[in-house]
Amino acid sequence: MKKILALVTAVILTAGTFVGCSSGNKKTEESKNLNSLERVKKDGVLTMGLNDTYPPMEFRDENHNLVGFDIDLGQEIGKKLGVKVEVKTNDWKGIILSLKSKKFDMILSTMSITDKRKEEIDFSKPYIVGGQRIVVKKGNNTIKDVKDLKGKVIGCQLGSTGEMSASKIEGIKELKKYDGVTEAFNDLSVGRIDAVIADGQVGGYYLKKRGGDLILLDAKLTDEPVGIGFRKEDKELREAIDKALDELKQEGTLSKLSQKWFGEDVYK
Structure with missing residues (x-):
């Protein structure tokens, strides 16, 4: 009697497994067919x-x-x-x-x-x-346009179009790449770099929040x-x-x- 009950239980469990698998496979197939x-x-x-x-x-x-x-x-x-x-x-x-x-x-x-x-x-x-602009520290009168970046240390966000624009500037001393543009602005503020290339809207907003220690130049490198x-x-x-x-x-x-x-x- 125990053997018969065990056999019946095994059959029921196996059938349930097949039903569950079948239902899961059906849902997977339905998902595959959806755009x-x-x-x-x-x-x-x-x-x-x-x-x-x-x-x-x-x-x-x-x-x-x-x-x-x-x-x-x-x-x-x-x-x-x-x-x-x-x-x-x-x-x-x-x-x-x-x-x-x-x-x-x-x-x-x-x-x-x-x-x-x-x-x-x-x-x-x-x-x-959007478009890439130049950000400098307030009081820095040596940089007014792209041509003034020659011999300077420039910051940008890694993998951004700011990096693409900055890499095309001729004669810069060094291009420092940051995971986040806010890190670049912080380094600019303490004098570790001379300028940052960043999207104008991003730069304008961030500079207002900082209290005026950085300025956004009018010169525009790109329209994006x-x-x-x-x-x-x-x-x-x-x-x-x-x-x-x-x-x-x-x-x-x-x-x-x-x-x-x-x-x-x-x-x-």
């Missing part, structure tokens, strides 16, 4: 990757909360798609690799659209136009359209977010975010 937009809507979550050292676009406030223009923009995009937005921070130098390995659905982190990056990923339409990065196969998600960006601009939401973070409407 990027369908998958995000089914899960109810859109994940965005960013590097949190780029004020006013994405940074930590005094309470260590993640804030900034891109954070607010991500939330507005989530509302348009009808999903929650989850933020995942990442080292800037490895952010494209993390996107391609599916750590998150998109990069929303003030990423300039370049031909080199377009070889690896796709971009949304530009949602803002900024977009949201996607895996090349995620066409449907990219198109849906392009549509959301159009609507947010038409409704005036982007202008409101610009006023909030930059103190002006850059969309006029």
Whole structure:
């Protein structure tokens, strides 16, 4: 009798295992058949990757909360798609690799659209136009333009378009590369470097917060359209977010975010 009961129990457990595996495999197959937009809507979550050292676009406030223009923009995009937005921070130098390995659905982190990056990923339409500027210490009258950087020690953020622009400047003494642009500003403030190459909007915001020890020069090195990065196969998600960006601009939401973070409407 015990042997019969044991045999019946084993059969039931085995059958249950097969049913469980079958159900799990079915869900996996269903997920595989969904395109990027369908998958995000089914899960109810859109994940965005960013590097949190780029004020006013994405940074930590005094309470260590993640804030900034891109954070607010991500939330507005989530509302348009009808999903929650989850933020995942990442080292800037490895952010494209993390996107391609599916750590998150998109990069929303003030990423300039370049031909080199377009070889690896796709971009949304530009949602803002940035550009590299020169930051110097207040009272330094020896640097007024790009040509004055000859023989100087320059700082920039590693892996950024600021690094790309700085590396093209002829005759500089040394180019120091930092994980975060705030570290470069700190070194500039104490005299370890002579100037920083950074995005103008980022530089302008950060300098206001510092109390006036650094200044942003008028000279502009580049004009850089900024977009949201996607895996090349995620066409449907990219198109849906392009549509959301159009609507947010038409409704005036982007202008409101610009006023909030930059103190002006850059969309006029």
